[in-house]
Amino acid sequence: xxxxxxxxxxxxxxxxxxxxxxxxxxxxxxxxxxxxxxxxxxxxxxxxxxxxxxxxxxxxxxxxxxxxxxxxxxxxxxxxxxxxxxxxxxxxxxxxxxxxxxxxxxxxxxxxxxxxxxxxxxxxxxxxxxxxxxxxxxxxxxxxxxxxxxxxxxxxxxxxxxxxxxxxxxxxxxxxxxxxxxxxxxxxxxxxxxxxxxxxxxxxxxxxxxxxxxxxxxxxxxxxxxxxxxxxxxxxxxxxxxxxxxxxxxxxxxxxxxxxxxxxxxxxxxxxxxxxxxxxxxxxxxxxxxxxxxxxxxxxxxx
Amino acid sequence: xxxxxxxxxxxxxxxxxxxxxxxxxxxxxxxxxxxxxxxxxxxxxxxxxxxxxxxxxxxxxxxxxxxxxxxxxxxxxxxxxxxxxxxxxxxxxxxxxxxxxxxxxxxxxxxxxxxxxxxxxxxxxxxxxxxxxxxxxxxxxxxxxxxxxxxxxxxxxxxxxxxxxxxxxxxxxxxxxxxxxxxxxxxxxxxxxxxxxxxxxxxxxxxxxxxxxxxxxxxxxxxxxxxxxxxxxxxxxxxxxxxxxxxxxxxxxxxxxxxxxxxxxxxxxxxxxxxxx
Numbered sequence: 001x002x003x004x005x006x007x008x009x010x011x012x013x014x015x016x017x018x019x020x021x022x023x024x025x026x027x028x029x030x031x032x033x034x035x036x037x038x039x040x041x042x043x044x045x046x047x048x049x050x051x052x053x054x055x056x057x058x059x060x061x062x063x064x065x066x067x068x069x070x071x072x073x074x075x076x077x078x079x080x081x082x083x084x085x086x087x088x089x090x091x092x093x094x095x096x097x098x099x100x101x102x103x104x105x106x107x108x109x110x111x112x113x114x115x116x117x118x119x120x121x122x123x124x125x126x127x128x129x130x131x132x133x134x135x136x137x138x139x140x141x142x143x144x145x146x147x148x149x150x151x152x153x154x155x156x157x158x159x160x161x162x163x164x165x166x167x168x169x170x171x172x173x174x175x176x177x178x179x180x181x182x183x184x185x186x187x188x189x190x191x192x193x194x195x196x197x198x199x200x201x202x203x204x205x206x207x208x209x210x211x212x213x214x215x216x217x218x219x220x221x222x223x224x225x226x227x228x229x230x231x232x233x234x235x236x237x238x239x240x241x242x243x244x245x246x247x248x249x250x251x252x253x254x255x256x257x258x259x260x261x262x263x264x265x266x267x268x269x270x271x272x273x274x275x276x277x278x279x280x281x282x283x284x285x286x287x288x289x290x291x292x293x294x295x296x297x298x299x300x301x302x303x
Numbered sequence: 304x305x306x307x308x309x310x311x312x313x314x315x316x317x318x319x320x321x322x323x324x325x326x327x328x329x330x331x332x333x334x335x336x337x338x339x340x341x342x343x344x345x346x347x348x349x350x351x352x353x354x355x356x357x358x359x360x361x362x363x364x365x366x367x368x369x370x371x372x373x374x375x376x377x378x379x380x381x382x383x384x385x386x387x388x389x390x391x392x393x394x395x396x397x398x399x400x401x402x403x404x405x406x407x408x409x410x411x412x413x414x415x416x417x418x419x420x421x422x423x424x425x426x427x428x429x430x431x432x433x434x435x436x437x438x439x440x441x442x443x444x445x446x447x448x449x450x451x452x453x454x455x456x457x458x459x460x461x462x463x464x465x466x467x468x469x470x471x472x473x474x475x476x477x478x479x480x481x482x483x484x485x486x487x488x489x490x491x492x493x494x495x496x497x498x499x500x501x502x503x504x505x506x507x508x509x510x511x512x513x514x515x516x517x518x519x520x521x522x523x524x525x526x527x528x529x530x531x532x533x534x535x536x537x538x539x540x541x542x543x544x545x546x547x548x549x550x551x552x553x554x555x556x557x558x559x560x561x562x563x564x565x566x567x568x569x570x571x572x573x574x575x576x577x578x579x580x
Contacts (some may be wrong), residue, residue, distance in 0.1 A: 014580065051423055054580055073425050081423035087416035088481060091340040104332050104424035149423075 002065045004029050004156055004187050005050060012045045012211075019045040021211035022059065032178070032188040034202035036195075038297055042211040043162055043191035044084065050189065051081045051158050064155065075104060080149030085159040086141045088131045094125060094144060097133065098151055105152040112151070119147040123177060141171025146177065157181065159190040159268035163197060175200050176192075195290040209298050214296040219289050226295060227287040230266025232273060234259040235281035244277065255299075262287065326429050333421065333434025334441065341442075352395060352446035358454050359391050360384060363514070370543065374516065377547050388459040389541035390513035392450055392468060393475070396540075397533050400439040400476035401504060404483035405496050408435050418578060432574045436480045436567065443476030444469060454544075455464045461546035468543050474559050475536040481566035482532075488573035507533040512541075532562050 010265035012020040020042045027033040036045040048054040049061060052072045061068045063075045082207050089097050095116060104114035120126045125141040128136065137145065142162065149157060162178070163171040182188055192198055198205050199219050206216040215222060234241065237259040245252050245261065250269070253260040263269050270284040321510040342350055364384030373380040421431050423490045440529075449466060454460050458470075475494040510524070511533035517525050528534050535555040 051420060073427070076423070077425045083416075083419060083423065085419075086415055087420040089336075089417055089420070090415055091343075096339065100336050101420075101424070103335060104329075104421060104426055106329075106425075 001029070003027055004064060005033075005189070006062045006065075007046075007050075007059065008061075010046070010049065010061055011058035012049060012054065012058060013040070013057040018211050020049070022213075023206075023208070023213045023286065024059075025206060025213065025216065027189060029187055030182075030185050031203040032049070032182050032190070032201050034198045034205035035191040035208055036193065036198050036205050036293060037188075037208035038192075038193060039299075041208040043208055045211075046208070047158055047189060047191055052076055053078055064076055077152070079156045079158055080152070081153035082142075082149050082157075082158055082159045082162060082282070083143045085144055088133045088136075088141060088144060088148070092133070093119070093129070094131050094133070094136070095129045097144065098148055101148045102151045107152060115151050115153070116147075119150050123147045124173070137170075139166050139173065140164060142170065142174060143177070146174070150181075152159075154186075155191065156187045159188065161191055161193070163192070163194065171197070193294060195288060199289045200245075207293060208300070209297045222292050223287050223289060227262045227291045228264040228266070229287060230263050230270070231285055231287050231291055232261040232263060232266060232270050233283050234261070234273065234278060234286065238277055241273065241277035242274075253295075260291075262291070308466050309505050326427070326433060328433040330434040330437065331424050332426065334438050336417075336421075336541030337435070337438040338441075349449060352449040353400075353453055354397065356388070356441045358390050358452050359387070360457065363387055376516070376541075376545065381545065384457070385459055385545065386516075386541075387514055388454050388457075389468075389544040392447060392454070392472075392540045392544070393533060393537040394508055395446050395450055396422055396443045396472045396475040396477030396536055397507065398502070399443040400478075400480035401444045401483045403439040404435060404480040404488055405499070406493065407495070408439075409490065409493055411435075411488050412578075413493070419494070422578070428575050428578050429571050430572050432484060434478060438486060438568070439483065440473050443479070444472045447472035460544050464543045464546050464548060467548070468540050469477055471536065471539045471543070471556075471559075474556070474563065475532070475539075478532050478536075478562045478566060481563060481570045484570035485566065486575055488570060488577045507531045512537045519546065532559060535559055 005025075005027040007026075008024050009022040010020060010024065011018065011022050023042075023046065025033075035046060037043045043235045045054065049056050049068070050063060052068065053076065064078060066075060068075060089100065092100060097108075097113050098116035098119070102115065107115065114182070117126070120129060123146060125140065125143055125147060128140060128144075133144075138201065146157075146159070146162070149159075159178075163174050166174065175197065178188060178190075182201065188201075190197075190202070202219060204216070204218055205222075208214065215226070217225070235258055237254070241259070242254075251262050253262075261269070261273070266284055270282075274282045364382075364387065368383035371383040374383055376385045376386060418428070418431050422428060451460060451465065451468065453466075455462075482503070483499075486496065490496060510520075510528055511531045512528065513533070517528055519535070520528065534560045538555045539552055539559075542552050
């Protein structure tokens, strides 16, 4: 089987910075593939190359088995794109936005109307049909952007930070709808810096930083491989605890007032530590994707 | 977008100049989008081309014209009102396309991100801009049509030659729209458009033979005026409106055509440079 997207040594260079530095990855039909990374990691630059906004500097990129340099227009007829900003047409209503967009894909009016109604229903927007865009809430706008991206029934949906800036209710609704789309067999590519989002909907993901892919895999496997099952958090750790961990050769991360101990057999170790070394707070929790993310990208703040 | 250059080096401005995207009829989709928006507020959009000639004719024709008297044109004497009416049509052609493809296109590009949204569809940047340019020219044509109806009521247009003003409106609109689009591609913010309006539109408005005959000028100033595209549009509209087109008008047409052939592709390339990174 041929991958939907195949990138080999994909590189994007702007005037003085290398935004994407020789990355390679495959995205397969029917999966949801995520790009995780801090701001400026190169996620958006990568997907902008995939939906044809940005010419590739070097390397090779094929989508649906076709080279993006030669077949861009053909490829663009089969992908749906939700950019980071809600670029809905504020001069048009909800319904008109969908119909006008369908026309860019050469859908005839009857088909466009049927599809528009179908996706409005699916996205729970049918009651907003005649609403002008500036009256929509952030969550509704985002759902309309997704509906618009689906109007031509694409084989690949690309979302750049689909839930950034949304309230929790709207985020969960968007996830639910993306999940339904995935079960219909749609291939989805998304960027995010929300760990819960990636854990919820991505089958596979890569963590990027400084234009490179640091790690690739299935979320649960990544957590298990790189962190283990649990994390023990100790507030104001004593020097006795640090000595104990060093002699036992247990990995930990020291954040001055808080100690994070990654552990595979968490409960046994937790009982020992909380019994012998803990004075104040000491908690045991499940390892999350955030632990993996911070392990690979560090805790330094980004511009 | 560098479609035709496999194994290309860094996509610099120059390499993109050599490999423009091919353009298809799909640009009409952008025109349709703008038409849909325009027609929603048609009452407001129709008003300026109807009222403007009435204001001007009152102020200049009835007011100023009283002092000016008659003006020699092509070996005959005509009223001042008859002299400026084709000038008003020409200015109208210039302004509609120019303002559409500066301020309005800039708002769609920069504030509304409409171009970004369309770029994610099968359309290319070149097709989007071409659609915008034809839309600008169409606005010139529509405004000219409305204005001609009003001027005809005053008996200021001779038919059937005056009908020739309609294709002139389209060609002139394309010329001014293309220049406008070049500015749109280069301007860092919307306030900067004051500069081309002040340095390009205002001098043309005044010194292209619109309100007085060019031969009032010293020779060097006349030569300068012939560089302005508006001078050629005025020549055309006046000759057609006053029923006296001659071979001279063929040169006016050729000038406008040549102007479009330079300015239009240039505007496409400048916009590709602005939008594709």
